[in-house]
Amino acid sequence: MHEELTQDDEATIAATDRKVIIESITRMLARREHSRNEILRKLAQKGMSESDVTPVLDEFSEAGIQSDSRYAESRARALALKGSGPRKIAGDLAQHGVCELLIEEAIAAIETDWFTLAREVKEKKFGPELAEDYRARMKQMQFLQYRGFAQSHINYAVSGD
Known part of the structure; x- marks a missing residue:
């Protein structure tokens, strides 16, 4: 016997998925800054679709909770403290999906000699x-x-x- 999902059932499933996505993003960002690309990749590994995650992630970004700029500065500073030069830092940030402009700003913000x-x-x-x-x-x-x-x-x- 095959049951069809009603609109109410689909709405309940979508609300549950949204709640799981929100909780997952919140847990990630509570531990440390993450780039947008990194969050999308990690949630895709957990089986969540990009089309479901993107609107929620947009809300986090608009509210200032998730910021690629803040992530880039934090990551760049941490790598510099570990003895990485500007080229290695730029490469690392690019691998995490940070745009060129934010990479340049993050490296400049370190103010390292x-x-x-x-x-x-x-x-x-x-x-x-x-x-x-x-x-x-x-x-x-x-x-x-x-x-x-x-x-x-x-x-x-x-x-x-």
């Missing part, structure tokens, strides 16, 4: 002394490049100038 940070990261890994040979210098430069620093930051960090 990238030259000093590159030197600190280099010294933490390799010590304060300058590399004696070409091979050691290249190893330090590759490490800083991997950490997302620009060439000018790297040169400053390994040259001692």
Whole structure:
């Protein structure tokens, strides 16, 4: 026997789905900032459709509860504190669906001296002394490049100038 859903049944199911979506987004944002893209991805993994999640997420954004700008600044600051350079931070934020403009604003908002940070990261890994040979210098430069620093930051960090 196959039963047809009435409009009331469909409305009840939609209201229940909406409540689950609201609770899921609230739980995520209570722990830390999340990008819009990250929330959509996580809820899709839980089997929620983007068409159901998007209107609720729009409401969270309009109310200022979810903000890609706030997420970008928070994430950029955390990565810089861990010793990541501006290129690595930009790449990370782009992977989380943050737009180019917000990435640039977040990196600028950190107000970090990238030259000093590159030197600190280099010294933490390799010590304060300058590399004696070409091979050691290249190893330090590759490490800083991997950490997302620009060439000018790297040169400053390994040259001692």
